[in-house]
Amino acid sequence: MKKNILKGCLIHILAFVSFLGWHSNADAATKRNQKTVVSTTRKQSPANSKIYTATKSTLQRSQLANALGLMKSGQYPQAANSFLSLSRRSDLASERSQIKYYLGLCMMEMSLNQAAAFQFVDVIKSSDKRWTRQAIEKLLIVTDRLGDETLLNYAIQRIDVNQVPTQYRDMLYFRLAEIKHKAGLFTEAVNLYNKVGSQSRFYYSALYGKGLAQAEGKQPDLALASFKQLLDMRSSARVTDVNKVAAQLSIARTYYQKQNWEKAIEAYSAIPRDSFMWHEALFEKTWAMLRAARFRSTLSNFQTLHSTFYEDAYIPETLLLRSIVYLYICKYDEMEKVVDLFDTQYGPISKKINAYLNQNHSSENYFQEVNKAFIVKKDAESNKSFSIPYNAIKHIAEEGDVRRTYSYLKKLNEERKLVDENPNLRATPMGVYASGIITNRLKSARSIIGEMVKAHLLNMRVELKDLNEQASFIRYEMINGKKETLKKRINGKTMAEETDSENQDRAFYIKNGYEYYPFQGEYWLDEVGNYHYLGKQSCE
């Protein structure tokens, strides 16, 4: 080991000397350096980069040295232009990998991550072993910044973890774990998540991912332990801390998975109201309440979920669920209203989705629809007309795959803006080259998002069709229930319908700072989640 270090130092000294102009030693140094570069794990930054060249031409050598000098002095656009020009020269074909690598480094420094990624991919494809490892390492970094999963996977599949600098290993383990996780290899994913160090910025995500993999691998107790560990570690964080809330939500979901409804309800109730995950928690808590046969509580939550605050939400099954609860408590009139509401709300949505899907729209059309949804989500005042119903397209815009790719698209747009808004860069060959790459990627990303939207819409169509059939069954049950009630009434077995609201002398009882008042059709932001159904069952 010591021997290798000494050898490495010696070769670097020799390389430095050769760079300064000791041409006679350059060849030998480069040859030896080929080995060293592959084996070293030292971080290569633009400031300590060197040119290792086999060329004997003084002119070529000096051109390379000039470009490197520009990079070292922080003149990245000029350096990038020089490297780009050199990379196109046939007489420097043998140095192309090196030149491309440095071109990529310059682009990274200029925050042109996508353009840089392509340089590193070119280097990897060239199979030039002198530069492959560094290129993979850098590709890993830029793709992580971009969130470009395709290129990230490309890089990860070619990397030897042991050769990656320590500071990037956690990220690599995390990304590898994610890949295994997505592939359904939960045990391997857990092992890789475990390797992410506690000092890493990926640690909490890894802990969360680990719990998720354990839960998906049907190990709910282990999953609970992982989520609780994450929750404990984030105990001092602010109430709405994403990791903290996500851990709490996952605890609730794991209890649900274990069919421990009461514990699940308790865990869902601990989600803070001012977290964006609260809505999801409320929806899932409603299911837990239904499973726990807490019908009154279920109806209370529906009052929130079906309030006008959720008028743009796509939650068709909640309406059917509500009607089923009314069926359980023999509230047939209410049940009919809710099933009618399902037909009124989701019938047209289903028709419009069908019509849109049958019109053979291009990916770009689908992308345009979801793009409008993202704009409206940000700015409700922006007037956009949708071909796909807003509820549906908004729901699709919130899907994980669409969100991730859209976020990548935003980064590409930022990159293009960076080129377009810099006149010194835009007109240069480098600017034109980078702009070309980004434009192509933008087009491709839009197309991918479009395809995703189409796939989600197809799923929605199937789902709505299925729910529509269920609605028909529910109607049948409702008519049957009404018929049975009438029969009983004819036979004289009537029971006076009672509700708490019949007591017009309803007073308020203040306990622990709570007060109640009747709901009169108006929905207030501070009341969302505080509605309580106080009716009673009407079964005879």
Next chain:
Amino acid sequence: MQKTEVFVVKKVLKIVLAASLFLSSSIGIAEENIDVPKDELVQETVYPVFDNPVSVKNRNVQDSHAIDVGIFGGLALTEPISNTTKMGVAFNYHLNYTHSVGLVWAKNSSGLSKDAQGIKEQFGLDYGRAPAPDYAVLVDYNYKAYYGKLSLTSNGVINTTIYGSFAGGMIKYVHKSYPMLAVGIGERFYFTKSLSLKMDLRLYAHQAPIPFKAGALCDGSKATCGGGGQTTPGRDPVPSYDSFEERLTYTTNLEFGMNYLF
């Protein structure tokens, strides 16, 4: 009639609780316990997060692009001489949920204030000789800063709006008209979606005759009124309205009215 089966249970501020307790005891409604499981009661006073949050949806009082008319009675709290009461009609057009413009016509009652009447009886000073306000016409702008609701007994909910008012117009005295400006705050309490009780507190500013004029107010009922030089002891010659000096006058008015929203 549809029965109310959904209630809102909320943690409220202590001050509201205190007010509610007082009212509950004063109206003597029997107490009743509502059992809602603890895990369903709100633990926090923060709001849920929405993409484009708004305070209220499906509001009961739809006063955007709506007209309301009303009648009101008022009291000039700081008026020393003239009769302090007035009555009027108001017409408003609500441009949206925040702004409204309207016209107000207010007729002042004739006669003197109680204080001025007392002075007349005790000292023989007749301020009725001074010019008094007759009526006022104002263009009124309201900025509705707050829309909320109150529940005092848990049996019902009253919606309310609090607004700032800015008005400009003319006030007509018996002999002359003056431009007038007014600023104030007001509140409406909606008993139904249309019918509301309106309260306004306004500060009026306008040029007005000064009623305190030496040698002009003694009506002869008290011989000791006034100084020397009177042809009849205690009786000043009746002055012309134009002889009174003028100055910028501020009056605070409290007005109550009933309005109907169409």
